[in-house]
Amino acid sequence: MRLIDGKAIAAQISAATAGEVAALAADGITPRLAVVVPTRDEATAWYVRSIERATKRMGIDCQVEELWDATADQISARLAGLSADPGVHAIICQTPLPPGTSLHEVARQIAPAKDVDGASPASLGLLAAGLPVFAPATAEAVTEILRHEQVPLEGRNVVVVGRSTVVGKPAALLLLAQNATVTICHSRTRDLAAVCAGADILVAAVGRAHLIGASYVAPGAIVIDVGTNPTADGGLAGDVDADAVAGIAGALTPVPGGVGPVTTALLLRHVAQAAAPRQGPA
Amino acid sequence: MRLIDGKAIAAQISAATAGEVAALAADGITPRLAVVVPTRDEATAWYVRSIERATKRMGIDCQVEELWDATADQISARLAGLSADPGVHAIICQTPLPPGTSLHEVARQIAPAKDVDGASPASLGLLAAGLPVFAPATAEAVTEILRHEQVPLEGRNVVVVGRSTVVGKPAALLLLAQNATVTICHSRTRDLAAVCAGADILVAAVGRAHLIGASYVAPGAIVIDVGTNPTADGGLAGDVDADAVAGIAGALTPVPGGVGPVTTALLLRHVAQAAAPRQGPA
Numbered sequence: 301m302r303l304i305d306g307k308a309i310a311a312q313i314s315a316a317t318a319g320e321v322a323a324l325a326a327d328g329i330t331p332r333l334a335v336v337v338p339t340r341d342e343a344t345a346w347y348v349r350s351i352e353r354a355t356k357r358m359g360i361d362c363q364v365e366e367l368w369d370a371t372a373d374q375i376s377a378r379l380a381g382l383s384a385d386p387g388v389h390a391i392i393c394q395t396p397l398p399p400g401t402s403l404h405e406v407a408r409q410i411a412p413a414k415d416v417d418g419a420s421p422a423s424l425g426l427l428a429a430g431l432p433v434f435a436p437a438t439a440e441a442v443t444e445i446l447r448h449e450q451v452p453l454e455g456r457n458v459v460v461v462g463r464s465t466v467v468g469k470p471a472a473l474l475l476l477a478q479n480a481t482v483t484i485c486h487s488r489t490r491d492l493a494a495v496c497a498g499a500d501i502l503v504a505a506v507g508r509a510h511l512i513g514a515s516y517v518a519p520g521a522i523v524i525d526v527g528t529n530p531t532a533d534g535g536l537a538g539d540v541d542a543d544a545v546a547g548i549a550g551a552l553t554p555v556p557g558g559v560g561p562v563t564t565a566l567l568l569r570h571v572a573q574a575a576a577p578r579q580g581p582a
Numbered sequence: 583m584r585l586i587d588g589k590a591i592a593a594q595i596s597a598a599t600a601g602e603v604a605a606l607a608a609d610g611i612t613p614r615l616a617v618v619v620p621t622r623d624e625a626t627a628w629y630v631r632s633i634e635r636a637t638k639r640m641g642i643d644c645q646v647e648e649l650w651d652a653t654a655d656q657i658s659a660r661l662a663g664l665s666a667d668p669g670v671h672a673i674i675c676q677t678p679l680p681p682g683t684s685l686h687e688v689a690r691q692i693a694p695a696k697d698v699d700g701a702s703p704a705s706l707g708l709l710a711a712g713l714p715v716f717a718p719a720t721a722e723a724v725t726e727i728l729r730h731e732q733v734p735l736e737g738r739n740v741v742v743v744g745r746s747t748v749v750g751k752p753a754a755l756l757l758l759a760q761n762a763t764v765t766i767c768h769s770r771t772r773d774l775a776a777v778c779a780g781a782d783i784l785v786a787a788v789g790r791a792h793l794i795g796a797s798y799v800a801p802g803a804i805v806i807d808v809g810t811n812p813t814a815d816g817g818l819a820g821d822v823d824a825d826a827v828a829g830i831a832g833a834l835t836p837v838p839g840g841v842g843p844v845t846t847a848l849l850l851r852h853v854a855q856a857a858a859p860r861q862g863p864a
Contacts, residue, residue, distance in 0.1 A: 424711055425708070429684075469755075486761070
């Protein structure tokens, strides 16, 4: 089994983005990303710091807006304010949100042109309709990795495990747009292993560490592991049991070092695109 | 094989809608549907007349707006005008559109609260996000028929043939929301018959008369035929070869008399809901 090098793919994407940022700088434009952080959460804080470092390296301004203990209405109002602020090109809203609040509910206030992580229902609808829009970076990382790996999608059986609006559904839509035959599975799917074992390409986005074992993978299948499950020792575990599938899968994205770095690189590419005067989402 | 009686299901839905319309009338409200017809087309004209008859029977006002030879911009402007008109509760835009124009492009101008056929990308996004919205009536007819027939969906394998934004994708989203495992197929799917033959429930929305033959259907499968392909003699043919699957399928919606009447009944239900002061999409 080949391990897919997400860091190398991310480096290629970032090199191209650096060129776009340099071109913007020549026009006097510094892209600016606003990161709204609604709740105190250790994993979120870690991720936000990594975004701050990545934007700084790229020459992108990053303003972190901590709205701790804010209500859903206050978060929505802040996102609307940032959408109206001409000095802000791009907006992301971190989870977790206050109890009872869904990301899609507050993300309705993010203008599609600034919605670089495809979080709003409007962006999801544009994606489903095949119109220009920023896809959720994690979902796009799936198809971007497959493209870099030159894995043909047309007519291939792709199984997506997980139906979240931030990964599973948008990934399914992106794969469908590339002419894959797409099956969406979830916690209620009967005999999940058998369904997964029918896949040429398996996308695991279910959020359960090491759920995907040997019986889930067809010989030679390409496996994209979107899982980022925290481990007891402070690390990350994927949804795939890499040791168990090592003798079966054709290729696998490791966790960490697979989907994660590609996601961050795509997010920065979206920020640069959002800052370009007439470009917007690709 | 049992033939599913779409007219009987439609009659049940319409009886409930008549009650809602009567309640609105008691409050002095007559629901009003605007139907925008952008091009001269015989099949469209036939459908619009059937909508006019159905709304009249239901006590719903129907204003048909013929915009023949209009440009995409003119159609968009009219839809925006109707969205802003407080006298109009509900809007649908007929196809075909002028060459090079997509329904989703012009339907962006239909306000979600009046978008009773779920045509705008915003509505599709709300549907994908699981938020309240009017689903496209044809897509909703699929799940409504299965509900009336008491076909359990949880964990069942459903195959949707067709990935259009008006039927295939929204039907897949509605089925997924009811915990089915959903596979979306299309013209590029390899060995379509074998994929379809794995379905407990098969939804044909591909637009090719009698494509779905005996080899596509598992014994006992429930088959929903969304096809409305015009025949040489002026009739309608489904996507399913009913004679060929008669000895195999457990149940089938006929064409005509299956999905069609349920679609119209749901559209009228949506119009009544759109006219209700505080109700909106369910």
